[in-house]
Every structure is written in C-alpha cells, then in structure tokens.
Amino acid sequence: MELIEAIILAVLAASTPLLIAATGELVTERSGVLNLGVEGMMIVGAACGFAGAWFTGSVFIGALFGIVAGMLMSLVFALMALGLAVNQVATGLALTILGIGLSGLIGAGFVGERITPAVHLYIPGLTDIPLIGRVLFGEDGFVYFSIALIVGVWWFLYRTRAGLILRACGDNHVSAHALGYPVLRIRTFAVMFGGACAGLAGAYLPLAYTPFFIPGMTAGRGWIALALVVFASWRPGRLVVGAYLFGAVTILQLHAQGWGVGIPSQFMSALPYLATVIVLVLLSRARTGGSTAPAALGTVFVPDR
Amino acid sequence: MRKSLRALAAGLLLAGSVSAASAADKLKVGFIYLGPIGDLGWTYQHDLGRQALVKELGDKIETTYLENVPEGPDAERAIEQLVRAGNKLIFTTSFGYMDPTLKVAKKYPNVHFEHATGYKRDKNMSTYSAKWYQGRYIQGLIAAKMSKSGVLGYIGSFPIPEVVSGINATILAAQTINPNIKVKIIWANTWFDPGKEADAAKALIDQGADVIMQHTDSPAAMQIASERGKLAFGQDSEMIKFGPKTQLTSILDTWGPYYIERVKAELAGTWKSEDTWGGLDSHMFAMAPYTNMPDDVKKIAEDAQAAITAGKLHPFKCPVIGQDGKEVECKGGANLADGQILGMNFYVKGIDDKLPGK
Numbered sequence: 108m109e110l111i112e113a114i115i116l117a118v119l120a121a122s123t124p125l126l127i128a129a130t131g132e133l134v135t136e137r138s139g140v141l142n143l144g145v146e147g148m149m150i151v152g153a154a155c156g157f158a159g160a161w162f163t164g165s166v167f168i169g170a171l172f173g174i175v176a177g178m179l180m181s182l183v184f185a186l187m188a189l190g191l192a193v194n195q196v197a198t199g200l201a202l203t204i205l206g207i208g209l210s211g212l213i214g215a216g217f218v219g220e221r222i223t224p225a226v227h228l229y230i231p232g233l234t235d236i237p238l239i240g241r242v243l244f245g246e247d248g249f250v251y252f253s254i255a256l257i258v259g260v261w262w263f264l265y266r267t268r269a270g271l272i273l274r275a276c277g278d279n280h281v282s283a284h285a286l287g288y289p290v291l292r293i294r295t296f297a298v299m300f301g302g303a304c305a306g307l308a309g310a311y312l313p314l315a316y317t318p319f320f321i322p323g324m325t326a327g328r329g330w331i332a333l334a335l336v337v338f339a340s341w342r343p344g345r346l347v348v349g350a351y352l353f354g355a356v357t358i359l360q361l362h363a364q365g366w367g368v369g370i371p372s373q374f375m376s377a378l379p380y381l382a383t384v385i386v387l388v389l390l391s392r393a394r395t396g397g398s399t400a401p402a403a404l405g406t407v408f409v410p411d412r
Numbered sequence: 413m414r415k416s417l418r419a420l421a422a423g424l425l426l427a428g429s430v431s432a433a434s435a436a437d438k439l440k441v442g443f444i445y446l447g448p449i450g451d452l453g454w455t456y457q458h459d460l461g462r463q464a465l466v467k468e469l470g471d472k473i474e475t476t477y478l479e480n481v482p483e484g485p486d487a488e489r490a491i492e493q494l495v496r497a498g499n500k501l502i503f504t505t506s507f508g509y510m511d512p513t514l515k516v517a518k519k520y521p522n523v524h525f526e527h528a529t530g531y532k533r534d535k536n537m538s539t540y541s542a543k544w545y546q547g548r549y550i551q552g553l554i555a556a557k558m559s560k561s562g563v564l565g566y567i568g569s570f571p572i573p574e575v576v577s578g579i580n581a582t583i584l585a586a587q588t589i590n591p592n593i594k595v596k597i598i599w600a601n602t603w604f605d606p607g608k609e610a611d612a613a614k615a616l617i618d619q620g621a622d623v624i625m626q627h628t629d630s631p632a633a634m635q636i637a638s639e640r641g642k643l644a645f646g647q648d649s650e651m652i653k654f655g656p657k658t659q660l661t662s663i664l665d666t667w668g669p670y671y672i673e674r675v676k677a678e679l680a681g682t683w684k685s686e687d688t689w690g691g692l693d694s695h696m697f698a699m700a701p702y703t704n705m706p707d708d709v710k711k712i713a714e715d716a717q718a719a720i721t722a723g724k725l726h727p728f729k730c731p732v733i734g735q736d737g738k739e740v741e742c743k744g745g746a747n748l749a750d751g752q753i754l755g756m757n758f759y760v761k762g763i764d765d766k767l768p769g770k
Contacts, residue, residue: 109618110618110619113614113618114618117611117614117615117618121607121611124607211448211480214450215448215450218448218450218451218452219450219452219653221653221654312606312607316606316607316610317606317607317609317610317630317632317635318635319606319631319632319635319654321450321451321452321604321606321630322447322448322450322451323447323604324606324607324630326602326604326605326606326607326608327605328607357608357611358611358615361598361608361611361612361615362615362618362619364596364597364598364599364615364765365565365596365597365598365615365616365619366619367596367764367765367766369766371768372598372599372601372768373601373768376601
C-alpha cells in the first residue's frame with residue numbers, strides 16, 4: 108500500500124511540469140501558432156524562478172519570476188514569428204537555443220546555492236488517510252494549480268466566446284480576420300500564455316522537484332510537452348490523461364528496473380514517444396470524430412490592410 | 413558575476429576573437445570542457461584542476477578554456493582554435509573528444525595533446541584516466557556497514573565498463589561485510605537529468621534501499637536521500653552541501669596534480685606521449701571526508717583506503733566469481749588484468765539483476 112502511494116506521488120510530481128508546459132503550448136497551437144521554443148522558455152523560467160526564490164526567499168515570488176521570464180521569451184518569439192512573419196519552426200528552434208544559453212548565463216551565479224523548496228499541503232486528519240491522503244491533500248501548490256489550469260483552459264476554449272474566437276484563428280485565420288477579429292493580437296496573447304506556462308513549468312523544477320539550479324536541468328521536458336500536445340490531439344481532456352501517462356511510464360520504468368523486470372529500460376523510456384507516433388497514425392486514419400491539428404497551425408498570417 | 417563574465421569571455425573566444433599576441437615567453441595551456449564550469453560535477457572538477465595548475469605555475473604559464481564544447485565536429489574546430497591561439501599543450505576533457513583530438517594532433521605535430529578517458533594515442537597525444545573503481549570499493553564497505561535494510565540502491569548512467577566495474581567493485585566490497593547484501597540497480601540512461609535522477613532515487617528508496625549510490629552527475633539523488641532521511645554517496649565532486657547529514661563520502665576527481673605534473677614536463681621539455689591510468693596512489697582522485705558514520709566504520713574505510721593506496725588491496729582480487737557462478741579467468745596474476753577491468757561487461761555473483769544487453 109505504501110509503495111503504491113509512493114509511486115502515485117512520484118508520478119504526480121513527474122507529470123506536473125509536463126502538464127503545465129503542455130497546457131500553455133496547447134493554447135498557443137490552438138490559436139494557430141507552433142512555438143517549438145518550449146524547452147528554451149522552460150529553462151529560462153527555471154533559472155529566473157530559482158533566482159527569484161533565492162533573492163526573496165519565497166517560492167511564490169520565484170514562480171512569478173519564472174512566469175514573467177517565460178512570457179518575455181515568448182514575446183521575442185511573437186515579435187519574430189507574428190510581427191515579422193518569420194518561419195515559426197525556425198524561430199521556435201532558435202528560441203530554444205537562445206534559452207539554453209541565456210539560462211546558463213543567468214543561472215551561473217546560482218549553481219550550488221540552495222533554497223527551501225515549495226511546502227506541501229498538510230491538513231491534519233485528511234493528509235494522514237492511508238493511500239489517498241497524501242495524494243489528494245499533501246501536494247505542493249504547483250500540482251493543484253496545474254489541475255486548476257487545465258480545467259480553466261478547457262472551460263475557456265469550449266465554454267467562452269473568447270475561446271471560440273481563439274480556436275477560429277487557429278482553424279482559419281483568413282475567415283477570422285474577415286469577421287473583424289484581430290488575429291495577430293489574439294495569437295500574441297496565446298503565445299504569451301504559452302510562454303507563461305512554460306516559464307512556470309520550468310520554475311517548478313528548481314522550486315519543487317529538485318531544489319537547486321544546474322544549467323540544462325529541464326533535460327528535454329519541453330520537447331516531451333510538445334509531443335504531449337500532439338498525443339492529446341489538441342484536446343485538454345486527453346492532455347491530462349497523456350501527461351499522467353507519460354509521467355507514469357517514466358516512474359514505472361524505474362520501479363520495474365528495481366524489481367528486476369526483464370524489459371529493457373531503453374524501450375520503456377521510449378514508450379511515450381512510441382505512443383505519440385501511434386496516436387498520430389490513428390488520428391490520420393480515423394478522420395471522423397476526434398479533432399486533429401488546428402487547420403492553420405504553423406502558417407504565417409499577414410493581414411491585408 | 414565573475415563566472416558570467418568568464419563564460420562570456422569563453423563565448424567570445426569561441427566566436428573567433430582568440431588572439432595569439434601576448435607574453436611570448438609564457439607557455440600557453442588550453443582546456444576543452446564538455447559542460448559549463450558550474451556543473452558541480454565533471455567539468456567543475458576539471459576546472460578546479462586547472463585552477464590548481466594556475467596557482468602552482470601561474471608565473472610560467474597562461475591558461476585558456478572553452479566550456480560547453482559539444483562532442484563531435486564542433487570539438488575539432490574548438491581544439492584547432494586553441495592551437496591557432498598559440499596553446500602548446502591542450503587538455504581535452506571528455507571521452508567524445510577522442511577522434512577530434514586525434515585529428516587535430518595529426519595536423520599539428522608540434523603541439524601536445526592530452527585526452528581524458530580515451531584509448532587512442534599518438535606520438536603527441538597522451539591519454540589519462542582514473543581507477544575510480546578503487547573508490548567504489550571503499551564505498552561498498554561503508555554502504556554494507558551502514559545499511560540497516562541490507563538493500564543498496566545504485567543509479568547507473570549507461571551500462572558501459574566504467575560503470576559496471578564500479579557496481580562490481582561496490583558489491584564485492586559489500587559482500588565482505590554482509591554476504592547477503594542486495595543491490596537494486598536502476599539505469600537512468602543519461603548522465604545528467606536531475607529530475608530523472610531524483611525519481612530513480614525515490615524509486616530505490618520506496619523499494620527498500622537505504623543507502624543510495626550513483627554514477628550520474630547531479631546532486632539530485634543526494635537531495636532526495638536527505639529528504640527521506642537515508643544515506644548516500646556523492647559523485648565526482650563534493651555534494652555534502654546538498655545532504656549535510658546524508659553524504660557518507662564522495663569520489664572526488666582531482667585532476668590538479670596530474671595537470672601540474674604534465675605541464676612541468678612540458679616546461680622542462682620532457683613531455684612524452686603516455687597512457688596514465690592512475691588510482692589513489694597517484695592522486696588521480698580522492699575520497700571526500702568520511703562523514704555521517706560511526707568511528708568504527710570510518711576506520712574500516714580509512715584502512716581500506718590506505719591498503720589500496722599502498723597496493724596491498726585490490727578490489728578485483730582473484731578469484732572473482734561471475735554471475736553465472738563460474739570463476740572469471742584471471743589474466744593479471746593475483747588480480748584481474750587492467751584490460752579486463754577496462755572492458756568489464758559482466759556482473760559478479762550476488763547481483764540478482766541482469767546486465768542490459770547480456
């Protein structure tokens with residue numbers, strides 16, 4: 108029983124940064140913009156988040172630093188890809204490279220420093236319930252926030268007029284423009300939201316997951332978040348499932364090794380990506396039902412004036 | 413801030429602003445680093461070595477380093493840049509620089525090169541590495557003494573001989589204290605991913621391990637062990653900051669003495685291409701202070717360290733029994749031969765796990 112609880116706790120912790128970053132990217136892509144710079148925005152968020160917490164002693168302010176840093180990074184992307192209509196794929200990749208370098212520079216002075224990590228909730232009685240107590244009532248703020256975030260995004264996309272307009276921009280920017288919607292402004296906000304989420308997801312790593320900063324500590328999680336959005340076929344509900352599935356595979360493969368299960372660990376590590384490819388194939392074969400990629404995803408839009 | 417400025421300076425160097433004009437009478441020594449000097453592990457230790465070198469011979473030499481140099485074709489360009497900048501002795505400090513170093517070495521026969529942890533040499537290219545398995549043996553003794561559950565947790569990076577020989581040395585040592593000791597091994601399939609290393613440590617502890625050892629680079633596992641009130645060993649560098657009540661000891665790469673020795677030879681004109689595989693006796697690495705253990709365990713560790721240093725104790729003393737129960741052929745007389753250790757691809761008896769790829 109205790110082992111199961113421990114595994115669930117580890118899965119939640121491992122999934123949370125993926126869920127937060129992927130939620131942001133989902134909104135960005137739903138508006139028709141493909142920002143491949145998630146990894147870069149995350150790592151800058153990690154460096155700035157740690158710096159913020161180190162200077163102020165507050166994890167909350169650290170998280171805010173991370174959010175702002177991610178947002179600033181995404182503004183660079185918006186300026187290039189939306190303002191100057193540069194190729195989105197190239198800009199996104201450049202953003203990642205820039206982010207990795209920048210975070211090393213920002214974080215160089217903080218390597219080896221320590222902070223007090225995010226506190227975990229504790230409600231006497233409730234948190235002590237076996238098996239589910241710590242899972243439901245003993246997490247840190249990031250975990251609860253990530254769930255609120257994805258619910259909020261779902262509500263926004265499918266239950267508000269603004270969400271409908273955002274999706275319209277992603278599916279057909281010419282029509283949205285013809286109807287008088289400011290496509291570029293909407294997309295800029297979507298990109299900034301994506302940046303904020305990536306920054307927060309990055310900040311989660313040094314503020315809660317492994318409370319120290321080391322250059323390159325995101326170690327590819329931004330790319331996994333990108334794969335997740337595809338895996339979820341751009342739908343918030345599936346994104347939650349996907350994020351916890353990816354997290355579960357990561358943790359379970361480690362446990363499987365400890366138990367001596369004879370499946371090669373390399374194969375287990377590759378499973379999430381394999382699953383993404385399979386989902387892509389299934390999606391392209393079954394065109395009915397489930398939504399596929401936003402139709403205008405990754406295309407440049409220059410409004411005619 | 414000083415660090416950032418230096419990083420910036422290194423970046424500028426990479427951008428090609430290296431100038432050969434400077435005090436001509438000073439020997440120029442160059443270093444190529446894999447990571448940032450602030451990685452708290454592999455590269456950090458190499459840079460400590462460089463700093464020791466500057467401290468010792470600073471009036472006779474001038475050092476330059478390039479950090480974050482990726483392994484592969486880029487490395488060749490970076491090494492060549494150091495050559496053009498007038499460096500006469502160049503240390504390339506990661507395995508993946510082997511072929512690029514060799515290529516540049518052939519092109520510039522008058523420049524001397526030193527490549528860490530590789531096996532290709534030339535008349536102007538040496539190799540150097542350390543017998544870390546000796547340190548692992550000492551850790552195995554401590555781990556077996558300190559473990560209450562009798563289960564050790566081991567986080568491996570990749571199943572390469574260096575890591576496998578470390579695991580074997582650990583378990584052989586542990587068995588001399590507790591013949592029934594168990595080890596759980598998790599391969600992270602990465603050298604560096606703090607999150608994953610932390611997850612691996614959590615999994616090992618959740619499965620009953622109470623002493624965590626790692627062959628990956630970040631202090632994440634140490635931090636988890638500390639959080640859970642378990643014990644752990646550091647890796648490459650001093651990690652006690654991340655677990656003041658957790659770290660038992662750590663294998664510290666100490667490249668300083670070697671760098672000083674080689675530069676002195678270069679200055680004296682006696683530099684020769686060599687293959688150095690040094691252990692505790694030649695100070696290629698050191699053990700961090702033995703902490704968080706009772707005096708009797710400390711004594712066992714210190715005695716073993718002294719015996720290994722004096723050459724009286726060899727971790728792979730024959731007979732070594734393989735996992736299949738058969739005795740491993742003893743090619744080195746009383747011990748396994750160096751070549752057998754450098755190419756180790758089997759587990760010893762007592763490890764339940766299966767070596768990946770076997």
